[in-house]
Amino acid sequence: MSLTQSSAGSIASTASVAARRLAVLSNAERNEALTALYEGLLANKDAILAANAKDVALASRAAEDGDLNSSVLKRLDLSRPGKYDDMLQGILSVRDLTDPIGNVTLRTLLDDGLTLERVSCPIGVLLIIFEARPEVIANIAALSIKSGNAAILKGGKESTESFVAISTVISQAISSTRVPKSSIQLVQTRDVVSSLLAQDTLIDLVIPRGSNDLVRFVKDNTKIPVLGHADGLCSAYVHHDADLDVSVKVLVDSKTDYPAACNSLETLLVNEAVLRTILPTVAKALVAKGVTLKCDEPSKGALADTLDSVEMSSIVDAVESDYNTEFLDLILAIKTIPASAPGSGVDAAIDHINTHSSKHTDIILTKSKATADYFMSSIDSAGVFWNASTRFADGMRYGFGTEVGISTNKIHSRGPVGLDGLTIYKYLIRGDGHRAGDYFDGVGGKKWKHEALPL
Amino acid sequence: MSLTQSSAGSIASTASVAARRLAVLSNAERNEALTALYEGLLANKDAILAANAKDVALASRAAEDGDLNSSVLKRLDLSRPGKYDDMLQGILSVRDLTDPIGNVTLRTLLDDGLTLERVSCPIGVLLIIFEARPEVIANIAALSIKSGNAAILKGGKESTESFVAISTVISQAISSTRVPKSSIQLVQTRDVVSSLLAQDTLIDLVIPRGSNDLVRFVKDNTKIPVLGHADGLCSAYVHHDADLDVSVKVLVDSKTDYPAACNSLETLLVNEAVLRTILPTVAKALVAKGVTLKCDEPSKGALADTLDSVEMSSIVDAVESDYNTEFLDLILAIKTIPASAPGSGVDAAIDHINTHSSKHTDIILTKSKATADYFMSSIDSAGVFWNASTRFADGMRYGFGTEVGISTNKIHSRGPVGLDGLTIYKYLIRGDGHRAGDYFDGVGGKKWKHEALPL
Structure with missing residues (x-):
């Protein structure tokens, strides 16, 4: 000290x-x-x-x-x-x-x-x-x-x-x-x-x-391994079969519970099929919480038909860089996923997320377990959630007691890092004069047992 | 392709x-x-x-x-x-x-x-x-x-x-x-x-x-994580209570089984107390296999009194850099550990190894389980063995079927890397519209269950 x-x-x-x-x-x-x-x-x-x-x-x-x-x-x-x-x-x-x-x-x-x-x-x-x-x-x-x-x-x-x-x-x-x-x-x-x-x-x-x-x-500036995340660019995808109530609850919490946190929602991908059913309700709830929505053309068009003029004052045009931006604020980028895309849109959503997200936490809203499973195995992020808020990505919430931080690394420790992330292992061998040269195929060669022993 | x-x-x-x-x-x-x-x-x-x-x-x-x-x-x-x-x-x-x-x-x-x-x-x-x-x-x-x-x-x-x-x-x-x-x-x-x-x-x-x-x-030349080892500078320490036969078997195998391998022995630390008991027999066996021994003064003195002149032609003076050298050849550096050092020498041996070794594999020869346990928890290497050859540090010998290589990294994967070293994990959450904001201490706050479920 x-x-x-x-x-x-x-x-x-x-x-x-x-x-x-x-x-x-x-x-x-x-x-x-x-x-x-x-x-x-x-x-x-x-x-x-x-x-x-x-x-x-x-x-x-x-x-x-x-x-x-x-x-x-x-x-x-x-x-x-x-x-x-x-x-x-x-x-x-x-x-x-x-x-x-x-x-x-x-x-x-x-x-x-x-x-x-x-x-x-x-x-x-x-x-x-x-x-x-x-x-x-x-x-x-x-x-x-x-x-x-x-x-x-x-x-x-x-x-x-x-x-x-x-x-x-x-x-x-x-x-x-x-x-x-x-x-x-x-x-x-x-x-x-x-x-x-x-x-x-x-x-x-x-x-x-x-x-x-x-x-x-x-x-x-270092050759030492670094554990941490530079960005938390979290995305949500609303599939065509998403539940309206679940979508509103999860998306409002993901965006507004604590906008400055790395596990807050930054990009919303909406299946074209629900632009005029789910999106308007979600948008009204978000705007009521003070969120500015940066929309692409189809999503803006859908909202223009359903939101009132006061609400529409919170809708602005998205630019391409918005889909790579961690706003850390009451701002959400919205992009429409064509319903005619492969997998009824889920593949396009997966491609967008794997290309743009920071591999922190991404979520899907769908009623289909099969779609959710496919999304969860396809998304290359530390956390992938189904019908639950991005904000659950946290060591205390995961039950780790505490966390050192959240890692977006692909090796060693990923997601919220608890005590386990501060450990590694070593291999110990106990013998009695054993020589490696005694083990070989052929006459006189000793054979490996390789028996798993109880832990 | x-x-x-x-x-x-x-x-x-x-x-x-x-x-x-x-x-x-x-x-x-x-x-x-x-x-x-x-x-x-x-x-x-x-x-x-x-x-x-x-x-x-x-x-x-x-x-x-x-x-x-x-x-x-x-x-x-x-x-x-x-x-x-x-x-x-x-x-x-x-x-x-x-x-x-x-x-x-x-x-x-x-x-x-x-x-x-x-x-x-x-x-x-x-x-x-x-x-x-x-x-x-x-x-x-x-x-x-x-x-x-x-x-x-x-x-x-x-x-x-x-x-x-x-x-x-x-x-x-x-x-x-x-x-x-x-x-x-x-x-x-x-x-x-x-x-x-x-x-x-x-x-x-x-x-x-x-x-x-x-x-x-x-x-x-990269910011990508690297899995591998640049050096395999493996050491053995012969404690004052080592078994003669075990020492000869393990040390000859460690040095001569395949000298060009990264898990071959490069430095031998000998407790002063066994310079005239164990060392001469070990040295004769190594010299008979064509090994040149680079000795410090006390070990050379002990060998001069016991080896014949032909054998002594394989004994040369060590220089300090020998204790940092991976010879990858039939050469072994020998250093004497004072018996009066703390822990009857084991602490000095641990210090030497933790300072000079490449954290690959290091071994101790001793009859004492307590000394071996202390050595094994103190040595900061991927493999630490007791009365067994350094050459066992190998994925096939460990029973992993095969290995991608041997890692001297301190994170992710250490020692022989099998299939496990090529995997990481992700966290999946499945919910039904759950909001993180609903969980807090106080009135109306939902409480975490955090119950471990069977795997």
Whole structure:
């Protein structure tokens, strides 16, 4: 902790040494550190909130001057009702999760006296770069320790005072336990980030949590694997047999429940056959919630015939780039899918989504299980839902307890990433002088048993 | 196939379209293509061997001129006894493996009528770059089709004739099945490789199979995730309580069974306490097999007192860089671990290995289960073995049927990579108009069930 003056190399190698010591601790020893973390943050609540108030005061002035988004200000404020307690509770929730380390996922008898095991283990050293929200430091510290990984944390400049206060408490709390103090290191200066991103022999995984710009910067500037999503361009397709009520409920929730979230709806594909049945009701409900609809010609034509003039003032012409845009706002791009297209339109919808979506979460509205199954196996996204809101794409909602972030990667971990995403495995063999050269076809060659053993 | 003239972009986008079609085929449909592949390669054996003979003739002249390594020549020759039949049998073995696609690994009742599933699915588009061995094209084609991935294959220039012959047969064989013909594309020209490595939006994973130089080139020139190992710097540690007979058997096999393999032993760490008991017998056995031992001062001193002068001619002085060298030859670096070090030496051995090894496979020789367990949880490598040869690190030996390669990555897939390493998963939710906004703490808020359902 507080290694702001150290070079990236020494931060990373210190973390690497800590990671090795963490890897051999028991679940009880790791949990003990989480309890200490919880108690430390509970006991120092006043001091931490005082530090946070300084950040909030500074940010309020910046917001008044128009230099800071008001949503950043909101995310920064730890004194909002329930927020501090949620942070504390989160640490206990992580502590009480099943140990992700040391689980045997494969056990094979290779030959008499020669067994193979695949055992889950920590990844090693994580670099986590995040923006405003100060409670993330506590969540991430808890997740990292629970999974036996060392973490290097870099927070946003708006929350400097909060970070220093929280990290001092974390540091003190951990030092009374078997978890090495340098398992969690805080980096405050921005210029060290580029140097850390170059430490690909010591840092095993980078997790950027914040704006698309942050994620893209990280992906473009490191050889270390990056876990995260730059975009959440989620789409919905309304098939010709969709249920009206289900469509309205799901689409309004997907678009308006929290428009700034990565799992909010950005593109609506409507089968031509329901342009004058389902679309108008959906559009009226969305417009009533303040959504602007960017329509192609057929959908606009259908709405012009059914919406009143006040409602029509929320309908504008779509341009091609709207179908590649993550609005993160009360704006929805609408495109018509010809009913005469293959699969009565579902294939065209699949093609559009696989070409334009960011592989985050995409949904279909249909009464047909067969159509839904086809859509779900064809769409190449981390989440594919049938008659349910895109907003369900979330670690807490999935029942993971918490999440490190949502991944649109195609390898390792996809969708909401929980503790499992912070682990990997190693293969262990136990023998008694066994030689590989003894196993071969032919005279004198030993034969493999390859018997699955109970886990 | 035969898209040598096409641009990298069109190759990658063709593969991407094929991947989407592959993703919805059943196991039976994919297996049918593997049967066709097998039958095609069986029926065209003579033509393929004739093409291969041309490659071998050219390579033989290059080898005579000293322009080609004789081991490359050996790997190139498909007419060696059993090799063609092994290739054919490999396709049937892959076909008969359990379907890696569509397996539900998590099923949760989120709420009444709202279920979450995690289902295994193909990664998408693989780019596989390999060197001499022509049978790899058949293996990789089989693995890719079985796992529902499209593959772009680039082979080495020495095997051009063989590749064209095999790929023509594969192309014909597939075209009679539901598997899209462009699921397997062969790229022959070297200059297209760099452009393919730039297709990070269309290609999901690169697997280089060949020299360290090839792997490093690929890792340094792409943003696409790379699965593979650049080095196999495997170490063994002989603890003070190791069994003499077990040590000799395991170490001789690890070093001499196949010195050019990535899972061969390169560094031997010897506890000071056994320098004059175990080391001399091990050294005599290794020297008898033609191994040169590069020793530090204490180990050389111990051997000078026990080996005869002929044997001592195989003992040379180690330099520091030897402990970072993958010799791939009958050479072994030996270093002494002070017995007075923490953990009676095991901690120093762990530190050395975690600092110098390439995280491939490392082993310990000890009679103590506790010491072995500590070593196995402390060593940060894909394989950690107790009293067994490093040479067991292999997909076939692990019982995976076959392997795509061995990974020293810290994420996704580690160690020998079988079919599982070519899959990822997606999350599917099935609902009935469910809105995320209905779930919250407080009056009127729906509560999560989060019940694990049977798989």
